[in-house]
Amino acid sequence: xxxxxxxxxxxxxxxxxxxxxxxxxxxxxxxxxxxxxxxxxxxxxxxxxxxxxxxxxxxxxxxxxxxxxxxxxxxxxxxxxxxxxxxxxxxxxxxxxxxxxxxxxxxxxxxxxxxxxxxxxxxxxxxxxxxxxxxxxxxxxxxxxxxxxxxxxxxxxxxxxxxxxxxxxxxxxxxxxxxxxxxxxxxxxxxxxxxxxxxxxxxxxxxxxxxxxxxxxxxxxxxxxxxxxxxxxxxxxxxxxxxxxxxxxxxxxxxxxxxxxxxxxxxxxxxxxxxxxxxxxxxxxxxxxxxxxxxxxxxxxxxxxxxxxxxxxxxxxxxxxxxxxxxxxxxxxxxxxxxxxxxxxxxxx
Amino acid sequence: xxxxxxxxxxxxxxxxxxxxxxxxxxxxxxxxxxxxxxxxxxxxxxxxxxxxxxxxxxxxxxxxxxxx
Numbered sequence: 007x008x009x010x011x012x013x014x015x016x017x018x019x020x021x022x023x024x025x026x027x028x029x030x031x032x033x034x035x036x037x038x039x040x041x042x043x044x045x046x047x048x049x050x051x052x053x054x055x056x057x058x059x060x061x062x063x064x065x066x067x068x069x070x071x072x073x074x075x076x077x078x079x080x081x082x083x084x085x086x087x088x089x090x091x092x093x094x095x096x097x098x099x100x101x102x103x104x105x106x107x108x109x110x111x112x113x114x115x116x117x118x119x120x121x122x123x124x125x126x127x128x129x130x131x132x133x134x135x136x137x138x139x140x141x142x143x144x145x146x147x148x149x150x151x152x153x154x155x156x157x158x159x160x161x162x163x164x165x166x167x168x169x170x171x172x173x174x175x176x177x178x179x180x181x182x183x184x185x186x187x188x189x190x191x192x193x194x195x196x197x198x199x200x201x202x203x204x205x206x207x208x209x210x211x212x213x214x215x216x217x218x219x220x221x222x223x224x225x226x227x228x229x230x231x232x233x234x235x236x237x238x239x240x241x242x243x244x245x246x247x248x249x250x251x252x253x254x255x256x257x258x259x260x261x262x263x264x265x266x267x268x269x270x271x272x273x274x275x276x277x278x279x280x281x282x283x284x285x286x287x288x289x290x291x292x293x294x295x296x297x298x299x300x301x302x303x304x305x306x307x308x309x310x311x312x313x314x315x316x317x318x319x320x321x322x323x324x325x326x327x328x329x330x331x332x333x334x335x336x337x338x339x340x341x342x343x344x345x346x347x348x349x350x351x352x353x354x355x
Numbered sequence: 356x357x358x359x360x361x362x363x364x365x366x367x368x369x370x371x372x373x374x375x376x377x378x379x380x381x382x383x384x385x386x387x388x389x390x391x392x393x394x395x396x397x398x399x400x401x402x403x404x405x406x407x408x409x410x411x412x413x414x415x416x417x418x419x420x421x422x423x
Contacts, residue, residue, distance in 0.1 A: 066383055111376070167379055 007046040009056050009073055026081075030164055033154050033179060037081035048076040051086035052093055060093055061100030063161055065107035070096055074160055075152075082152035087130060088145050090346050091208060092152045095120050098210035098344040099153075105339045109212035110163045115171030116334035118153050119213035119253065120182040121318055122146075123196035124206030126346055127184045134186035138320040139216055139255065139329060142184075150180030175215035183320055189258060190319035191265045198271065198313075199343040206346040211251055211316065212339035214332045217241065222326035225263045230328075231274065235281035237330045238308045242284045243292045248336025249310045254278065255329040257321025275312035282308035316341060356384045366417040370396035392416035 016022040022039045026032045038044070049056060049072055056073035063070065072093065079092045099106050099118060109116055122132060130145035141147060157163035165171065171178075187194045196207035217240075221233040234254055254274070256264070264274060287302030289295060309315050321327070333339065358365035367389070369377050374393055381389040393416070394409040395401075401409065 066380075162379070162383070166375070168376065170373070170376055 007049060007056060009042050009045060011073060011077060031159055038083055040077040040080040044080045045076045047086040048079055048089035052089045060096050063100060063106055066161055068161055070160055075156055078156040078159055079152040082155050083148040084152050088149050091149045094208040094344050094346045095153055095210055096156060098208055098342040101342040103340040104210060104342045109334050109339045110157055111168050111170055113170050113172045114334050115174040116212045116214050117175060117177035117181045119211040119331060120150060121195055121209040122184045123194045124204060126206035132184035134184040134320045136322040138183055146182040146184060147180050150182030154178055177215060186319045192271045192319060195316060195318055196343060200345060207343055209341055209343040211253055211341045212334035213253060214334060216329040216331045218327055218329050220327050227264045227267045227269050230260050230263060231277040231281060234328060234330060235278050238282040239284050241332045242306060242308055243288055245332060246335055247306045249307055250333030250336045251314055251316055251341040252308055252333060253316040253318060253331035255318050255320050257325060257327055258323045259326050260328050261319055271317045274317050275315045278315050279309050279312040356386055356389055364421055366392055366420045368392040368413050370394055370398060372396040390420045392420060
């Protein structure tokens with residue numbers, strides 16, 4: 007395979023790490039040195055040539071090629087079979103409506119949340135239950151990290167350079183979640199967004215840090231909806247009032263209450279859409295009275311439509327918890343879903 | 356920068372907190388000496404007089420840049 011990236015020779019593994027750190031090529035953690043063999047293996051698995059154009063970031067006018075992406079995937083710890091997810095994720099992030107430059111440069115400090123659906127989750131042994139948004143499995147950790155390393159090395163999204171985040175959040179190391187399709191009575195996120203069943207896909211969301219809610223004390227879906235909606239309203243007042251792609255991650259226990267009552271994902275979306283909305287005048291209660299002006303009676307829904315709420319089944323079997331993941335900044339960036347294009351069942355050529 | 360490259364006179368305005376980011380973008384876009392109109396940071400919490408002051412400064416600096 008004809009790789010064209012420049013090659014660097016170091017004395018040993020430790021020297022390689024120092025080279026990466028000294029040049030700002032890592033996220034602060036050690037990396038796997040991307041040898042030509044390892045990079046080639048990723049490309050071969052995904053059936054991509056090194057020069058394959060994954061996309062172009064329009065503001066920077068930077069071409070993202072498969073070879074450069076594979077280098078960062080290897081550095082992040084990806085195995086060759088993980089690489090199609092990395093390519094798909096970047097493809098999703100490079101869709102115009104995702105607004106990649108804005109989402110990665112903003113002082114708001116969001117990260118790229120990846121939600122993985124379809125058979126590829128099982129093939130990669132991704133874990134969608136215990137600790138779903140924490141350190142779960144090899145593929146989730148490495149694919150999420152590959153996104154950050156790719157942003158750093160291909161688009162200069164380093165803190166203080168293109169990344170202007172005031173605070174950021176820990177999801178910037180890795181923020182990748184598989185949906186628990188096997189234990190969910192609902193259609194998957196990819197099925198909803200792509201209209202195809204059993205499709206492997208990645209949804210990318212410019213997302214803030216998760217906010218955990220707890221309601222152990224009811225089985226009434228309306229009351230669970232109230233708790234979720236209250237958290238979203240709090241975010242609208244404390245962070246950003248604008249409507250956008252909120253994500254709600256629903257673990258088994260609360261999900262069971264919804265499904266026992268016959269609620270579909272669409273019912274959850276409708277309920278939260280109805281209740282997650284604030285009056286601009288409420289800003290006065292949280293120290294933002296100066297921007298209420300003459301619009302105190304204007305209502306702000308958290309989503310422009312019920313479908314804008316992304317409901318994801320994931321999390322361990324016990325605990326009346328859920329998580330609300332707010333969007334970066336309203337609809338400036340919209341969630342994008344792309345099917346995995348590579349043949350993940352194919353033998354390495 | 357892209358507008359100027361396409362022959363449309365343009366000027367970039369940013370606050371002091373974003374000067375190094377703007378300089379980085381200028382280098383990336385291949386115009387490292389691209390001039391900017393820089394005004395005081397922050398904008399959002401400035402009172403009306405503060406906004407007026409920044410606007411006046413921005414206009415003067417932008418006019419200087421456009422006049423070359």
